[in-house]
Amino acid sequence: MLLELRRIEVNFGKVAALRGVSMAVSASSIVTIIGANGAGKSTTLRAISGLAPLNGGEILFRGERIDGLFPNKVASKGIAHVPEGRRVFPEMSVEENLRTGAFLRQGSRDIEKDLRSVFEMFPRLEERRNRNAKTLSGGEQQMLAIGRARMSKPALLLMDEPSMGLAPVVVDEIALTIKRIASGGVPVVLVEQNAELALNLADYAYVLENGTVSLEGEAGRLHDDDHVKAAYLGV
Protein backbone atom coordinates (compact mmCIF):
# COMPACT_ATOMS: atom_id res chain seq x y z
CA MET A 1 0.00 0.00 0.00
CA LEU A 2 1.20 3.49 -0.84
CA LEU A 3 -0.95 5.22 1.75
CA GLU A 4 -2.77 3.76 4.69
CA LEU A 5 -5.03 5.43 7.24
CA ARG A 6 -5.61 3.35 10.34
CA ARG A 7 -8.64 4.36 12.41
CA ILE A 8 -7.69 8.02 12.41
CA GLU A 9 -9.53 10.43 14.67
CA VAL A 10 -9.59 14.21 14.47
CA ASN A 11 -11.41 16.48 16.91
CA PHE A 12 -12.18 20.15 16.57
CA GLY A 13 -12.49 21.17 20.18
CA LYS A 14 -15.12 18.85 21.58
CA VAL A 15 -16.59 17.97 18.22
CA ALA A 16 -15.35 14.78 16.61
CA ALA A 17 -14.77 15.38 12.88
CA LEU A 18 -13.29 11.96 12.12
CA ARG A 19 -14.06 8.96 14.33
CA GLY A 20 -11.87 6.10 13.29
CA VAL A 21 -11.49 6.39 9.52
CA SER A 22 -9.47 3.68 7.78
CA MET A 23 -8.52 3.85 4.12
CA ALA A 24 -5.94 2.46 1.76
CA VAL A 25 -4.55 3.85 -1.48
CA SER A 26 -2.52 1.64 -3.76
CA ALA A 27 -0.05 2.80 -6.36
CA SER A 28 -1.55 3.90 -9.69
CA SER A 29 -5.17 4.41 -8.87
CA ILE A 30 -7.75 7.11 -8.30
CA VAL A 31 -9.43 6.80 -4.95
CA THR A 32 -12.33 9.08 -4.21
CA ILE A 33 -13.96 10.15 -0.99
CA ILE A 34 -17.55 11.27 -1.35
CA GLY A 35 -20.05 12.41 1.22
CA ALA A 36 -22.20 15.29 2.35
CA ASN A 37 -20.95 18.64 3.55
CA GLY A 38 -19.30 18.27 6.93
CA ALA A 39 -18.92 14.51 6.68
CA GLY A 40 -15.15 14.86 7.14
CA LYS A 41 -13.87 14.63 3.56
CA SER A 42 -11.63 17.69 3.65
CA THR A 43 -10.55 16.90 7.17
CA THR A 44 -9.33 13.50 5.98
CA LEU A 45 -7.08 15.15 3.40
CA ARG A 46 -5.94 17.78 5.88
CA ALA A 47 -5.06 15.02 8.34
CA ILE A 48 -2.94 13.29 5.71
CA SER A 49 -0.97 16.40 4.87
CA GLY A 50 -0.47 17.36 8.50
CA LEU A 51 -2.72 20.41 8.55
CA ALA A 52 -5.15 18.75 10.97
CA PRO A 53 -3.41 17.00 13.89
CA LEU A 54 -4.64 13.52 14.78
CA ASN A 55 -6.27 12.65 18.06
CA GLY A 56 -5.91 8.95 17.40
CA GLY A 57 -4.90 6.36 14.85
CA GLU A 58 -1.98 6.45 12.47
CA ILE A 59 -1.11 7.33 8.89
CA LEU A 60 1.46 5.39 6.92
CA PHE A 61 3.00 6.49 3.65
CA ARG A 62 5.18 3.87 1.95
CA GLY A 63 5.09 1.98 5.24
CA GLU A 64 6.41 4.91 7.25
CA ARG A 65 4.47 6.87 9.89
CA ILE A 66 3.78 10.40 8.70
CA ASP A 67 1.20 11.50 11.27
CA GLY A 68 2.55 14.14 13.61
CA LEU A 69 4.83 15.62 10.97
CA PHE A 70 4.64 19.29 10.02
CA PRO A 71 2.88 19.91 6.68
CA ASN A 72 6.15 20.91 4.99
CA LYS A 73 7.68 17.59 6.09
CA VAL A 74 4.74 15.64 4.70
CA ALA A 75 5.18 17.54 1.44
CA SER A 76 8.85 16.57 1.40
CA LYS A 77 7.82 12.90 1.54
CA GLY A 78 6.16 13.33 -1.84
CA ILE A 79 2.56 14.14 -1.00
CA ALA A 80 1.11 17.13 -2.85
CA HIS A 81 -2.16 18.65 -1.73
CA VAL A 82 -4.39 20.79 -3.94
CA PRO A 83 -6.43 22.47 -1.22
CA GLU A 84 -10.09 23.33 -1.21
CA GLY A 85 -10.66 26.75 -2.77
CA ARG A 86 -7.40 26.44 -4.84
CA ARG A 87 -5.39 28.68 -2.47
CA VAL A 88 -3.04 30.00 -5.14
CA PHE A 89 -0.73 32.84 -4.06
CA PRO A 90 -2.74 35.87 -5.23
CA GLU A 91 0.08 38.42 -5.43
CA MET A 92 2.49 36.14 -7.23
CA SER A 93 2.60 35.57 -10.95
CA VAL A 94 1.48 32.32 -12.52
CA GLU A 95 5.06 31.33 -13.12
CA GLU A 96 6.12 32.20 -9.57
CA ASN A 97 3.23 30.14 -8.22
CA LEU A 98 4.38 27.17 -10.26
CA ARG A 99 8.01 27.55 -9.28
CA THR A 100 6.99 27.80 -5.62
CA GLY A 101 5.48 24.34 -6.10
CA ALA A 102 9.02 23.15 -6.87
CA PHE A 103 10.38 24.78 -3.69
CA LEU A 104 11.84 21.56 -2.30
CA ARG A 105 13.44 20.39 -5.52
CA GLN A 106 17.03 20.78 -6.65
CA GLY A 107 18.18 20.65 -10.24
CA SER A 108 16.92 23.47 -12.41
CA ARG A 109 16.92 21.50 -15.66
CA ASP A 110 14.29 19.07 -14.37
CA ILE A 111 12.24 21.95 -13.00
CA GLU A 112 12.30 23.73 -16.38
CA LYS A 113 11.17 20.53 -18.04
CA ASP A 114 8.25 20.12 -15.68
CA LEU A 115 7.32 23.78 -16.10
CA ARG A 116 7.09 23.17 -19.84
CA SER A 117 4.97 20.09 -19.32
CA VAL A 118 2.56 22.00 -17.07
CA PHE A 119 2.29 24.69 -19.75
CA GLU A 120 1.65 21.97 -22.33
CA MET A 121 -1.07 20.56 -20.14
CA PHE A 122 -2.60 24.00 -19.54
CA PRO A 123 -1.72 26.33 -22.44
CA ARG A 124 -3.86 29.05 -20.88
CA LEU A 125 -1.45 29.24 -17.97
CA GLU A 126 1.42 29.89 -20.34
CA GLU A 127 -0.46 32.76 -21.95
CA ARG A 128 -0.88 34.27 -18.50
CA ARG A 129 2.47 33.31 -17.02
CA ASN A 130 3.40 36.85 -15.94
CA ARG A 131 -0.04 37.80 -14.63
CA ASN A 132 -0.78 37.75 -10.91
CA ALA A 133 -2.77 34.71 -9.89
CA LYS A 134 -5.58 36.81 -8.45
CA THR A 135 -6.47 38.00 -11.96
CA LEU A 136 -7.21 34.46 -13.17
CA SER A 137 -10.68 32.95 -13.50
CA GLY A 138 -11.76 30.19 -11.13
CA GLY A 139 -11.00 27.48 -13.67
CA GLU A 140 -7.59 28.92 -14.42
CA GLN A 141 -6.82 29.14 -10.71
CA GLN A 142 -7.74 25.48 -10.35
CA MET A 143 -5.40 24.62 -13.20
CA LEU A 144 -2.70 26.68 -11.52
CA ALA A 145 -3.24 24.90 -8.21
CA ILE A 146 -2.99 21.52 -9.95
CA GLY A 147 0.05 22.67 -11.93
CA ARG A 148 1.70 23.92 -8.74
CA ALA A 149 1.16 20.52 -7.12
CA ARG A 150 2.60 18.81 -10.20
CA MET A 151 5.74 20.93 -9.96
CA SER A 152 6.70 19.15 -6.75
CA LYS A 153 6.86 15.86 -8.68
CA PRO A 154 4.63 14.16 -6.15
CA ALA A 155 4.31 10.45 -5.47
CA LEU A 156 0.70 11.02 -4.39
CA LEU A 157 -1.71 13.80 -5.19
CA LEU A 158 -4.51 14.87 -2.85
CA MET A 159 -7.25 16.95 -4.48
CA ASP A 160 -9.95 18.71 -2.52
CA GLU A 161 -13.10 19.63 -4.47
CA PRO A 162 -11.42 20.51 -7.76
CA SER A 163 -14.78 20.94 -9.50
CA MET A 164 -16.21 23.38 -6.99
CA GLY A 165 -17.70 26.51 -8.53
CA LEU A 166 -16.55 25.74 -12.05
CA ALA A 167 -18.52 25.78 -15.29
CA PRO A 168 -19.39 22.30 -16.65
CA VAL A 169 -17.03 22.61 -19.60
CA VAL A 170 -14.16 23.47 -17.24
CA VAL A 171 -15.11 20.60 -14.95
CA ASP A 172 -14.71 18.25 -17.93
CA GLU A 173 -11.25 19.65 -18.58
CA ILE A 174 -10.22 19.19 -14.96
CA ALA A 175 -11.61 15.63 -14.96
CA LEU A 176 -9.55 14.82 -18.03
CA THR A 177 -6.48 16.24 -16.33
CA ILE A 178 -7.00 14.10 -13.24
CA LYS A 179 -7.24 11.03 -15.44
CA ARG A 180 -4.06 11.95 -17.27
CA ILE A 181 -2.16 12.53 -14.04
CA ALA A 182 -3.24 9.14 -12.68
CA SER A 183 -2.44 7.31 -15.88
CA GLY A 184 0.93 9.05 -15.80
CA GLY A 185 1.67 7.07 -12.66
CA VAL A 186 0.69 9.48 -9.88
CA PRO A 187 -2.13 8.09 -7.75
CA VAL A 188 -4.82 10.58 -6.80
CA VAL A 189 -7.02 10.86 -3.73
CA LEU A 190 -10.00 12.87 -4.89
CA VAL A 191 -12.47 14.51 -2.54
CA GLU A 192 -15.63 15.54 -4.37
CA GLN A 193 -19.14 16.71 -3.71
CA ASN A 194 -19.94 15.93 -7.31
CA ALA A 195 -20.35 12.20 -6.69
CA GLU A 196 -21.29 11.41 -10.27
CA LEU A 197 -18.03 12.88 -11.53
CA ALA A 198 -16.00 11.28 -8.76
CA LEU A 199 -17.40 7.78 -9.21
CA ASN A 200 -16.87 7.95 -12.96
CA LEU A 201 -13.23 8.92 -12.53
CA ALA A 202 -12.23 6.75 -9.63
CA ASP A 203 -11.24 3.11 -9.31
CA TYR A 204 -12.18 2.83 -5.68
CA ALA A 205 -14.47 4.91 -3.49
CA TYR A 206 -15.19 5.61 0.14
CA VAL A 207 -18.40 7.13 1.39
CA LEU A 208 -17.99 9.25 4.51
CA GLU A 209 -20.93 9.90 6.81
CA ASN A 210 -20.55 11.76 10.10
CA GLY A 211 -16.86 11.13 10.31
CA THR A 212 -16.91 7.42 9.60
CA VAL A 213 -16.66 5.30 6.47
CA SER A 214 -20.20 4.07 5.89
CA LEU A 215 -19.51 2.31 2.62
CA GLU A 216 -16.57 1.45 0.43
CA GLY A 217 -15.93 -0.50 -2.73
CA GLU A 218 -15.05 -0.31 -6.38
CA ALA A 219 -16.31 2.92 -7.81
CA GLY A 220 -18.40 1.23 -10.50
CA ARG A 221 -20.12 -0.94 -7.92
CA LEU A 222 -20.85 2.02 -5.63
CA HIS A 223 -22.25 3.91 -8.56
CA ASP A 224 -24.93 1.23 -8.84
CA ASP A 225 -25.54 0.99 -5.10
CA ASP A 226 -29.10 1.93 -4.15
CA HIS A 227 -28.11 3.91 -1.06
CA VAL A 228 -25.45 5.86 -2.96
CA LYS A 229 -27.87 6.50 -5.80
CA ALA A 230 -30.50 7.86 -3.48
CA ALA A 231 -28.22 9.85 -1.22
CA TYR A 232 -25.50 11.21 -3.52
CA LEU A 233 -26.42 10.76 -7.16
CA GLY A 234 -29.89 12.19 -6.93
CA VAL A 235 -31.38 9.37 -8.95
Place this chain on the structure above:
Amino acid sequence: MIELLAQTGLNSLYAAAYLSLVAVGLVLIFGVMGVINFAHGELFMLGAYVVVALYSGFGVPYILVAAIGLIFVGCIGILMEFTIFRPLRDSPLGGLVASIGFLLIAQALVSMGFGVRMEHVPPVTQEVIVFSEKVRLPLQRLFVILAAVMFLSLLWIFLRRTRFGWALRASAQDAEAAALQGISIRQTSLIAMFVGAGLAGIAGVLTAPLISVGPHMGHAVIVAAFIVIIVGGIGSLEGAIVASVAYAFIHTIVTTFWDGVIADITGLSLMLLVLIVRPTGLFGTTDRA
Protein backbone atom coordinates in the same frame (compact mmCIF):
# COMPACT_ATOMS: atom_id res chain seq x y z
CA MET B 1 9.55 79.10 -1.65
CA ILE B 2 11.32 76.91 -4.15
CA GLU B 3 14.22 76.66 -1.73
CA LEU B 4 11.93 75.70 1.14
CA LEU B 5 10.35 73.03 -1.02
CA ALA B 6 13.73 71.71 -2.05
CA GLN B 7 14.93 71.61 1.55
CA THR B 8 11.70 69.91 2.65
CA GLY B 9 12.11 67.41 -0.13
CA LEU B 10 15.59 66.54 1.11
CA ASN B 11 14.40 66.30 4.72
CA SER B 12 11.52 64.07 3.67
CA LEU B 13 13.83 61.86 1.71
CA TYR B 14 15.99 61.43 4.78
CA ALA B 15 13.08 60.74 7.15
CA ALA B 16 11.42 58.44 4.65
CA ALA B 17 14.68 56.57 4.33
CA TYR B 18 15.10 55.49 7.93
CA LEU B 19 11.41 55.23 8.71
CA SER B 20 10.83 52.87 5.81
CA LEU B 21 13.70 50.67 6.97
CA VAL B 22 11.95 50.30 10.34
CA ALA B 23 8.44 49.92 8.93
CA VAL B 24 9.41 47.42 6.26
CA GLY B 25 10.85 45.11 8.89
CA LEU B 26 7.71 45.33 11.00
CA VAL B 27 5.56 44.59 7.96
CA LEU B 28 7.77 41.69 6.94
CA ILE B 29 7.40 40.12 10.38
CA PHE B 30 3.66 40.78 10.48
CA GLY B 31 3.17 39.44 6.98
CA VAL B 32 5.10 36.23 7.38
CA MET B 33 4.33 35.39 11.01
CA GLY B 34 0.99 37.10 11.57
CA VAL B 35 2.30 38.66 14.75
CA ILE B 36 2.80 42.31 15.63
CA ASN B 37 6.22 42.92 17.06
CA PHE B 38 5.60 45.67 19.57
CA ALA B 39 9.29 45.77 20.42
CA HIS B 40 10.28 46.74 16.89
CA GLY B 41 11.07 50.33 17.91
CA GLU B 42 13.41 48.90 20.55
CA LEU B 43 15.33 47.04 17.85
CA PHE B 44 15.85 50.43 16.20
CA MET B 45 17.00 51.74 19.59
CA LEU B 46 19.41 48.82 20.08
CA GLY B 47 20.96 49.58 16.69
CA ALA B 48 21.60 53.13 17.84
CA TYR B 49 23.19 51.88 21.08
CA VAL B 50 25.55 49.65 19.12
CA VAL B 51 26.90 52.94 17.76
CA VAL B 52 27.04 54.48 21.24
CA ALA B 53 28.95 51.50 22.60
CA LEU B 54 31.35 50.75 19.78
CA TYR B 55 31.76 54.00 17.87
CA SER B 56 31.53 56.59 20.66
CA GLY B 57 32.96 54.22 23.22
CA PHE B 58 35.76 52.39 21.49
CA GLY B 59 36.20 54.28 18.26
CA VAL B 60 35.52 51.29 16.04
CA PRO B 61 35.28 52.44 12.39
CA TYR B 62 31.72 53.47 11.57
CA ILE B 63 31.30 51.18 8.58
CA LEU B 64 32.30 48.20 10.70
CA VAL B 65 29.88 49.35 13.40
CA ALA B 66 27.14 49.38 10.78
CA ALA B 67 27.85 45.78 9.83
CA ILE B 68 27.98 44.70 13.47
CA GLY B 69 24.76 46.59 14.23
CA LEU B 70 22.93 44.88 11.38
CA ILE B 71 24.05 41.42 12.41
CA PHE B 72 23.72 41.97 16.16
CA VAL B 73 20.17 43.29 16.01
CA GLY B 74 19.30 40.64 13.41
CA CYS B 75 20.42 38.02 15.93
CA ILE B 76 18.28 39.69 18.61
CA GLY B 77 15.40 39.13 16.19
CA ILE B 78 16.28 35.45 15.98
CA LEU B 79 16.45 35.33 19.76
CA MET B 80 12.94 36.81 19.92
CA GLU B 81 11.69 34.18 17.48
CA PHE B 82 13.08 31.33 19.58
CA THR B 83 12.06 32.67 22.99
CA ILE B 84 8.77 34.44 22.27
CA PHE B 85 7.17 33.95 18.91
CA ARG B 86 7.84 30.26 18.27
CA PRO B 87 6.48 29.04 21.62
CA LEU B 88 3.44 31.30 21.13
CA ARG B 89 2.92 30.52 17.44
CA ASP B 90 -0.69 29.49 17.87
CA SER B 91 -1.57 32.64 19.74
CA PRO B 92 -0.79 35.86 17.84
CA LEU B 93 -2.13 37.92 20.72
CA GLY B 94 0.21 36.10 23.10
CA GLY B 95 3.12 36.98 20.81
CA LEU B 96 2.10 40.63 20.87
CA VAL B 97 1.86 40.73 24.66
CA ALA B 98 5.19 38.94 25.05
CA SER B 99 6.80 41.41 22.66
CA ILE B 100 5.62 44.24 24.93
CA GLY B 101 7.44 42.44 27.71
CA PHE B 102 10.53 42.25 25.55
CA LEU B 103 10.22 46.00 24.89
CA LEU B 104 10.27 46.74 28.62
CA ILE B 105 13.21 44.42 29.21
CA ALA B 106 15.21 45.97 26.38
CA GLN B 107 14.55 49.48 27.66
CA ALA B 108 15.45 48.50 31.22
CA LEU B 109 18.67 46.72 30.23
CA VAL B 110 19.81 49.66 28.12
CA SER B 111 18.93 52.11 30.90
CA MET B 112 20.94 50.04 33.38
CA GLY B 113 23.91 49.76 31.06
CA PHE B 114 24.05 53.25 29.63
CA GLY B 115 21.86 55.38 31.90
CA VAL B 116 18.72 57.21 30.87
CA ARG B 117 20.29 60.45 29.68
CA MET B 118 20.38 61.21 26.00
CA GLU B 119 23.57 60.17 24.30
CA HIS B 120 25.11 62.33 21.63
CA VAL B 121 27.12 60.42 19.12
CA PRO B 122 30.00 62.40 17.63
CA PRO B 123 29.33 63.08 13.97
CA VAL B 124 30.88 60.68 11.52
CA THR B 125 31.36 63.49 9.06
CA GLN B 126 30.79 67.23 9.37
CA GLU B 127 30.62 67.78 5.66
CA VAL B 128 27.57 69.38 4.17
CA ILE B 129 26.61 69.45 0.54
CA VAL B 130 25.57 73.03 -0.14
CA PHE B 131 23.18 73.42 -3.04
CA SER B 132 22.42 77.02 -2.19
CA GLU B 133 22.31 79.21 0.88
CA LYS B 134 19.13 77.62 2.17
CA VAL B 135 19.34 74.17 0.64
CA ARG B 136 21.87 71.98 2.33
CA LEU B 137 22.29 68.28 2.81
CA PRO B 138 24.61 67.01 5.52
CA LEU B 139 26.68 64.15 4.17
CA GLN B 140 25.52 61.84 6.96
CA ARG B 141 21.93 62.32 5.82
CA LEU B 142 22.89 61.53 2.26
CA PHE B 143 24.55 58.43 3.63
CA VAL B 144 21.28 57.39 5.33
CA ILE B 145 19.35 57.93 2.09
CA LEU B 146 21.77 55.96 -0.04
CA ALA B 147 21.99 53.14 2.48
CA ALA B 148 18.19 52.90 2.70
CA VAL B 149 17.87 52.80 -1.06
CA MET B 150 20.49 50.09 -1.17
CA PHE B 151 18.93 47.94 1.56
CA LEU B 152 15.40 48.32 0.23
CA SER B 153 16.59 47.40 -3.27
CA LEU B 154 18.39 44.37 -1.92
CA LEU B 155 15.25 43.35 -0.03
CA TRP B 156 13.19 43.81 -3.19
CA ILE B 157 15.57 41.65 -5.21
CA PHE B 158 15.61 39.06 -2.44
CA LEU B 159 11.80 38.87 -2.41
CA ARG B 160 11.45 38.83 -6.18
CA ARG B 161 14.36 36.77 -7.39
CA THR B 162 15.36 34.21 -4.81
CA ARG B 163 13.83 30.95 -3.73
CA PHE B 164 13.62 32.00 -0.10
CA GLY B 165 12.23 35.37 -1.09
CA TRP B 166 9.39 33.58 -2.83
CA ALA B 167 8.94 31.42 0.23
CA LEU B 168 8.53 34.57 2.35
CA ARG B 169 6.02 36.10 -0.04
CA ALA B 170 4.12 32.83 -0.30
CA SER B 171 3.97 32.51 3.51
CA ALA B 172 2.72 36.08 3.79
CA GLN B 173 -0.01 35.49 1.23
CA ASP B 174 -1.20 32.10 2.44
CA ALA B 175 0.77 30.42 5.21
CA GLU B 176 -1.10 27.13 4.99
CA ALA B 177 -0.80 26.82 1.22
CA ALA B 178 2.89 27.70 1.56
CA ALA B 179 3.40 24.88 4.05
CA LEU B 180 1.79 22.49 1.55
CA GLN B 181 4.54 23.43 -0.93
CA GLY B 182 7.12 22.26 1.57
CA ILE B 183 7.90 25.72 2.89
CA SER B 184 8.77 25.59 6.57
CA ILE B 185 7.07 28.35 8.55
CA ARG B 186 9.87 28.04 11.10
CA GLN B 187 12.43 28.77 8.43
CA THR B 188 10.54 31.69 6.89
CA SER B 189 9.91 33.11 10.37
CA LEU B 190 13.61 33.00 11.18
CA ILE B 191 14.44 34.77 7.95
CA ALA B 192 11.72 37.37 8.51
CA MET B 193 12.92 38.02 12.07
CA PHE B 194 16.57 38.32 11.09
CA VAL B 195 15.91 40.57 8.10
CA GLY B 196 13.20 42.61 9.83
CA ALA B 197 15.22 43.15 13.01
CA GLY B 198 18.43 43.72 11.08
CA LEU B 199 16.80 46.47 9.00
CA ALA B 200 15.51 48.18 12.16
CA GLY B 201 18.99 47.85 13.63
CA ILE B 202 20.70 49.37 10.63
CA ALA B 203 18.18 52.24 10.68
CA GLY B 204 19.24 52.87 14.27
CA VAL B 205 22.92 52.73 13.36
CA LEU B 206 22.45 55.13 10.46
CA THR B 207 20.46 57.75 12.36
CA ALA B 208 22.34 57.57 15.68
CA PRO B 209 24.82 60.34 14.75
CA LEU B 210 21.93 62.61 13.69
CA ILE B 211 19.49 62.33 16.58
CA SER B 212 19.51 62.06 20.37
CA VAL B 213 19.90 58.46 21.38
CA GLY B 214 17.94 57.36 24.45
CA PRO B 215 16.38 54.19 25.82
CA HIS B 216 12.89 55.36 24.81
CA MET B 217 13.62 56.54 21.30
CA GLY B 218 11.77 53.55 19.85
CA HIS B 219 8.36 55.08 20.58
CA ALA B 220 8.64 57.72 17.91
CA VAL B 221 9.15 55.29 15.08
CA ILE B 222 6.81 52.55 16.18
CA VAL B 223 3.60 54.57 15.82
CA ALA B 224 4.54 55.50 12.29
CA ALA B 225 5.44 51.92 11.51
CA PHE B 226 2.04 50.73 12.71
CA ILE B 227 0.21 53.23 10.54
CA VAL B 228 2.18 51.94 7.58
CA ILE B 229 1.20 48.35 8.33
CA ILE B 230 -2.47 49.24 8.42
CA VAL B 231 -2.39 51.55 5.41
CA GLY B 232 -0.31 49.17 3.35
CA GLY B 233 -2.21 46.11 4.41
CA ILE B 234 -0.69 42.71 4.26
CA GLY B 235 -0.50 40.16 1.52
CA SER B 236 1.90 42.03 -0.67
CA LEU B 237 5.26 42.61 0.98
CA GLU B 238 6.27 44.79 -1.94
CA GLY B 239 3.16 46.90 -1.43
CA ALA B 240 4.23 47.40 2.15
CA ILE B 241 7.59 48.74 1.01
CA VAL B 242 5.85 51.27 -1.23
CA ALA B 243 3.47 52.26 1.58
CA SER B 244 6.37 52.78 4.02
CA VAL B 245 8.16 55.13 1.69
CA ALA B 246 4.97 57.03 0.80
CA TYR B 247 3.90 57.44 4.42
CA ALA B 248 7.30 58.62 5.58
CA PHE B 249 7.22 61.26 2.88
CA ILE B 250 3.80 62.56 3.81
CA HIS B 251 4.67 62.61 7.50
CA THR B 252 7.83 64.64 7.00
CA ILE B 253 6.23 67.13 4.66
CA VAL B 254 3.39 67.77 7.11
CA THR B 255 5.88 68.04 9.98
CA THR B 256 7.87 70.65 8.10
CA PHE B 257 4.98 72.85 7.06
CA TRP B 258 2.91 72.46 10.23
CA ASP B 259 4.24 70.36 13.07
CA GLY B 260 4.76 66.82 14.29
CA VAL B 261 1.42 66.50 16.09
CA ILE B 262 -0.50 67.49 12.97
CA ALA B 263 1.62 64.98 11.07
CA ASP B 264 0.66 62.19 13.47
CA ILE B 265 -2.99 63.23 13.22
CA THR B 266 -2.71 63.19 9.44
CA GLY B 267 -1.21 59.72 9.55
CA LEU B 268 -3.89 58.37 11.87
CA SER B 269 -6.61 60.01 9.76
CA LEU B 270 -5.18 58.40 6.64
CA MET B 271 -5.24 55.11 8.50
CA LEU B 272 -8.90 55.56 9.46
CA LEU B 273 -9.79 56.57 5.92
CA VAL B 274 -8.12 53.47 4.51
CA LEU B 275 -9.84 51.28 7.11
CA ILE B 276 -13.22 52.70 6.11
CA VAL B 277 -12.74 52.61 2.36
CA ARG B 278 -10.54 49.55 1.99
CA PRO B 279 -10.37 47.49 5.18
CA THR B 280 -7.78 45.14 3.71
CA GLY B 281 -5.33 48.00 3.25
CA LEU B 282 -4.25 49.64 0.03
CA PHE B 283 -2.22 46.66 -1.12
CA GLY B 284 -3.73 43.91 1.00
CA THR B 285 -5.58 41.05 -0.57
CA THR B 286 -6.02 38.59 2.25
CA ASP B 287 -8.41 39.09 5.10
CA ARG B 288 -6.06 37.84 7.76
CA ALA B 289 -5.68 41.24 9.39
